Structure formats: C-alpha cells, structure tokens
Amino acid sequence: MGFDFDVIERSWVYLFREGMTFTLTLTALAMAGGIVFGTLLAMMRLSSVKPAAMLAGAYVDLMRSIPLVLVIFWFFFLVPYIGAWVIGAKQPIQVGAFWSAAITFTLFEAAYYCEIMRAGIQSIPRGQVWSGYALGLDYWQTMARIILPQAFRNMLPVLLTQTIILFQDTSLVYVISATDFLGAAAKVANRDYRLVEMYSFVAVVYFVVSYGLSTLVRRLQERIAIVK
Amino acid sequence: MNYNWHWRVLLETEPGGTGSYLHYLIVGLGWTLATALAAWVIALAIGALVGTLRTTPSKWAVRLGNLYVEIFRNVPLIVQMFLWFFVVPELLPKALGDWIKQMPPPWGSYVPAVLCLAIFTSVRVAEQVRAGIGSLPRGQRMAGIAMGLTETQAYRYVILPQCFRIILPPLTSEFMNIIKNSSVALTIGLLELTGRARSMQEFSFRVFEAFTAATVIYILTNLIVVLAMRALEKKVRVPGLIAAGGAPQAGH
Numbered sequence: 110m111g112f113d114f115d116v117i118e119r120s121w122v123y124l125f126r127e128g129m130t131f132t133l134t135l136t137a138l139a140m141a142g143g144i145v146f147g148t149l150l151a152m153m154r155l156s157s158v159k160p161a162a163m164l165a166g167a168y169v170d171l172m173r174s175i176p177l178v179l180v181i182f183w184f185f186f187l188v189p190y191i192g193a194w195v196i197g198a199k200q201p202i203q204v205g206a207f208w209s210a211a212i213t214f215t216l217f218e219a220a221y222y223c224e225i226m227r228a229g230i231q232s233i234p235r236g237q238v239w240s241g242y243a244l245g246l247d248y249w250q251t252m253a254r255i256i257l258p259q260a261f262r263n264m265l266p267v268l269l270t271q272t273i274i275l276f277q278d279t280s281l282v283y284v285i286s287a288t289d290f291l292g293a294a295a296k297v298a299n300r301d302y303r304l305v306e307m308y309s310f311v312a313v314v315y316f317v318v319s320y321g322l323s324t325l326v327r328r329l330q331e332r333i334a335i336v337k
Numbered sequence: 338m339n340y341n342w343h344w345r346v347l348l349e350t351e352p353g354g355t356g357s358y359l360h361y362l363i364v365g366l367g368w369t370l371a372t373a374l375a376a377w378v379i380a381l382a383i384g385a386l387v388g389t390l391r392t393t394p395s396k397w398a399v400r401l402g403n404l405y406v407e408i409f410r411n412v413p414l415i416v417q418m419f420l421w422f423f424v425v426p427e428l429l430p431k432a433l434g435d436w437i438k439q440m441p442p443p444w445g446s447y448v449p450a451v452l453c454l455a456i457f458t459s460v461r462v463a464e465q466v467r468a469g470i471g472s473l474p475r476g477q478r479m480a481g482i483a484m485g486l487t488e489t490q491a492y493r494y495v496i497l498p499q500c501f502r503i504i505l506p507p508l509t510s511e512f513m514n515i516i517k518n519s520s521v522a523l524t525i526g527l528l529e530l531t532g533r534a535r536s537m538q539e540f541s542f543r544v545f546e547a548f549t550a551a552t553v554i555y556i557l558t559n560l561i562v563v564l565a566m567r568a569l570e571k572k573v574r575v576p577g578l579i580a581a582g583g584a585p586q587a588g589h
Contacts, residue, residue: 174513174559175552176520179531183552186544190340277413284524291416304423312412312420319411 116303117310120294128293129314131207135289136276139214143275144268146215147222152252154227165223172220177281184213185285206287210279218275225267229260266330273322277315290314346543347550358537359550365533366554368443372450372519372529377512379455384462385501389492391463392470402463409460414521417457421449422525443527450522458515465511469504470496502573509566513559530554 153165172180188209189201196202233256241251261268280291288296291311298307347359355361391402409417426434440448473496481491501508523532534551538544 171556174517175555176517176531178520178523179534179548179551179555182531182535182538183548186538186548277411280413280415281521283415291413304419305427308416308419308424312416315413315416316408316411320407323411 113303113306116297116301116306120297120307121310123297124290124293127288128290131288131292132276132279132290135207135210135214135279135282136272138211139218139275139279140272142211142215143218143222144226146219148226148257150219150223151226151230154223155230169220169223172217173224177217177278178284180217181210181213181281181284184216185209188212206282206285209285210282210287214275214279218271221271222268225264225271226260228267229264230256232263233259262333265333266326269326269329270323273319273326276322277319280315340545342546343543344546346541346546349541351537352540358541358547361537362530362533362547362550362554365528365530365551366558368447368527369516369519369529369531370558372447372454372522372527373512373516375451376454376458376519377515379451380458380462380511380515383455383459385466385497387459388463388466389470389497391467393488406460406463409456414453414457414518415524418450418453418521418525421453422446425449446522446525446527449525450519450527454515454519454522457518458511461511461514462508465504465507466500469500472503473499499575502575505566505570505573509562509570512566513562516558516562517555 150165150169153161154169156162156165185206188204192198192202192204193200237255237259238251241255246254279289282289283291283295286292294307294311298304347362348357350356351358351361353361355364387402387405390398391406393399412420426437428434429437437448438445477495477499478491481495482488486494519529520531522529523535528536530551534547537547541547
C-alpha cells in the first residue's frame with residue numbers, strides 16, 4: 110500500500126475548518142477560563158482563611174490525581190445534571206460535546222494553572238504586600254495592582270507552556286466523539302480507510318504547531334530574563 | 338439534582354461473568370499498573386540515556402537527544418497511541434506487521450500502549466535527568482576527571498548516582514503521570530481502569546457509581562505511591578542538599 114497523499118488533499122480543508130477551529134476555540138476558552146479560575150484558586154490556597162485554603166487544596170489535589178480521560182467522562186455525564194440544577198429543570202438538559210469539553214478543560218486545567226500561579230505569587234517578596242498595605246490598599250487592590258501583575262509576568266513562559274500542553278490535551282475529546290482536529294481526521298480515516306495517512310498527517314500538524322509555539326515561548330523567556 | 342444512587346451495583350455480576358463489577362474494576366487497576374510499570378522501566382532506561390547524552394560535550398549527541406525530545410514532546414499522547422497502534426504495523430515488513438496485528442487481545446493493545454507510554458514518558462525523564470545533571474556543581478565532574486576517571490566513569494560513579502538522588506521528587510510525579518496517562522490506552526482498546534469504568538457504565542447504566550468507584554481507586558493508588566515514594570526520598574536524600582523542588586513546571 111503506497112502512501113496516499115490524495116486523501117489529505119481532499120480532506121485538509123474540512124480538517125482545518127471544522128477540526129482545527131474546534132481545537133483552537135476550545136484551547137482559547139479553556140486557557141482564559143483556566144487562568145482566571147486557577148488564579149482565584151491560587152489566592153484561596155495561599156489565603157489565611159483556613160477553610161478556603163483547604164477547599165482549594167482539596168480541589169487541586171483531586172483534579173491532579175485522576176486521569177484527564179476520566180475527568181472528561183465525568184463531566185460529559187455530569188454537565189447535563191449540573192445544567193438542569195442551575196436552571197431548575199426536572200430532567201438533565203442536553204449539552205453538546207463542545208460545551209461539555211469547554212467546561213471540563215477549564216475546570217481541569219485550572220488546577221494546573223493554580224499551581225503555576227501559586228509559585229508565581231510565592232516568588233514575590235513579602236515586602237511588596239506590606240508596602241501595598243502600608244500605602245492603604247486593601248487585599249484585593251494589593252493583589253490586583255501589585256502582586257498578580259508581577260506574578261503573571263514571572264510565570265508567563267510556564268503559563269504558555271501549560272497552554273501548549275492544553276492544546277495537545279484537547280485531542281482527548283476524541284473519547285466523547287467530538288470533532289476536534291484529531292476527531293475530524295479519525296472520521297475521514299475510517300470512512301476512506303486511510304488510517305496511516307491521516308494519523309501521520311495529524312501528528313505532523315500537531316508537531317509543527319506545538320514546536321513553533323514552544324520556540325516562541327523560549328524566545329519570550331530569554332527576553333523576559335534579560336529585562337529582569 | 339435527582340440522581341438515584343445505587344451502590345449495590347458494584348457487587349452485581351458483570352456481563353462477562355468473571356465476577357462482580359468491583360472485581361472487574363480491580364482487574365482494570367491491575368492492567369493500569371501492569372501497563373504503567375512496564376512502560377516506566379523502559380522510560381527510565383531511555384530517559385537516563387537521552388538525558389545524559391544531552392549533557393555530553395559531543396555536539397551530535399546533544400542534537401540527536403534534542404531531536405528525540407522535541408519529536409515526542411510535541412505530538413499529543415493519543416496521537417502517538419494511534420501511531421503505534423495503527424501506523425507502525427503498516428510500516429513494518431508485512432510478515433512482522435501481520436503478526437503484530439494478529440496478537441490476541443489484550444496483548445494487541447497492551448504492547449503498543451506500553452511502547453507508546455514508555456517513549457512519551459522517556460522524554461520527560463530525559464528532561465529531568467538533564468536538569469539534574471545541570472544542577473550538580475561543575476566541580477564534581479572535574480574532580481572525577483582529575484582523579485583519573487574517564488568521562489564515562491565520571492558519569493557512572495560520580496554524576497548519575499547523585500543526579501538520580503536529586504531528581505527523585507520530580508520522577509515521582511512523572512511516575513504518577515504515567516499511571517494517569519495509561520488511561521489513554523483505552524482508545525486503542527486496552528481495558529484498563531478507566532476503560533472498564535466506561536464499559537461498566539455502558540453495561541449497567543450506573544454512570545456515577547462507575548466513575549466514582551474508578552476515581553476512588555485512582556486516589557487510593559496515588560496515595561500509596563506518594564507515601565511509598567516519600568519514604569524512599571527520605572532514604573536516598575543527599576545530605577546537605579535542600580530537597581530539589583525545582584522551578585515550577587507545566588505538566589498534565
């Protein structure tokens with residue numbers, strides 16, 4: 110069996126328009142949501158309010174100790190119930206694969222972004238907090254104006270690296286039959302029985318995107334390091 | 338939320354007739370561990386080799402090591418799983434490829450899954466090994482050479498033993514990652530713990546009981562690994578060094 114480039118030529122528009130759009134939208138949403146929620150979690154974990162710190166710690170530990178695939182399954186079945194509870198419906202509501210995945214990845218990645226932000230916050234000298242308070246700022250102002258901007262900047266390369274991992278991890282939505290980049294390719298592969306070509310192509314595309322992004326992150330890291 | 342819990346389902350017989358659902362899940366844990374452990378041994382060996390290569394003075398060895406790391410770090414695990422399962426047998430000589438494809442279940446999924454996880458994790462081990470070697474004072478190697486050791490001997494007797502003791506904590510989390518990552522093998526048909534939780538859900542329609550049971554089993558496994566590794570870390574810690582927490586790293 111020769112390598113059949115034709116199947117890629119026929120399907121690449123579909124792969125990118127349907128699949129890659131899904132993958133990138135999901136990545137962007139989960140990144141934004143995950144960083145916001147993760148930062149809040151990190152603030153909770155470092156809080157002097159013990160129950161808040163324990164709750165956030167338990168959440169992060171739970172998310173980090175079970176496989177992502179299992180989390181995806183969990184939320185795929187759980188989100189309809191949560192939705193019904195939120196809007197007060199009697200029956201579980203219908204939630205598409207995309208929104209189910211978006212919620213899953215936001216909540217899952219938040220645990221990982223949390224640990225990064227926690228390290229970022231802890232890397233800021235305590236004097237910064239005290240001077241904020243001495244200037245009359247309250248907790249939220251000190252956090253928003255002084256601590257978080259610095260923590261964010263210090264951790265930017267790690268946050269972006271985590272996002273590249275997130276981009277790769279979104280391919281696991283395959284298990285709930287979503288049409289992300291891999292899912293779209295799998296559909297074509299099975300329809301035309303061209304598994305070798307399609308999966309090789311998928312691997313190359315993921316490699317090019319991830320490698321390109323990680324090279325950019327490395328450059329950014331060097332620039333930040335010099336400024337510091 | 339009105340969901341009627343029915344925990345007794347765990348004691349009911351699964352359709353395959355091998356025993357209760359709980360037993361079915363525990364066997365799944367066995368497969369998870371069998372996959373993760375076999376892959377871990379290979380990953381450690383390759384990772385140590387590649388990580389070491391990347392710290393040698395030889396430019397070509399460094400480049401080769403970097404190439405290896407970049408390739409397997411930038412392709413998602415599930416795609417690598419598909420490459421090992423669907424693509425590799427087609428690229429091998431026909432007789433060998435057919436032999437692989439005709440391996441009886443679960444070996445037909447188990448072998449590709451182990452290879453895939455091993456290579457995937459070896460890259461991350463290699464990164465840790467390289468970082469560990471890099472964190473040792475340069476004087477260690479120089480002192481070794483000055484004492485008349487060859488480069489290889491310096492690695493073997495001076496650098497690597499210290500390196501492994503320093504990087505044990507990050508390796509622990511890699512080991513827990515490989516246990517979790519082995520769940521991706523369900524996509525190529527290996528019935529490990531997550532895969533069995535899903536089939537239990539399909540057979541019994543008890544969604545949340547199945548996933549809760551699997552989640553609890555994963556958490557317990559994690560706990561045991563953490564406790565065991567903490568004891569080991571205490572034993573092999575290099576006196577005088579602050580335990581290597583290292584810089585925060587992205588992961589999954």
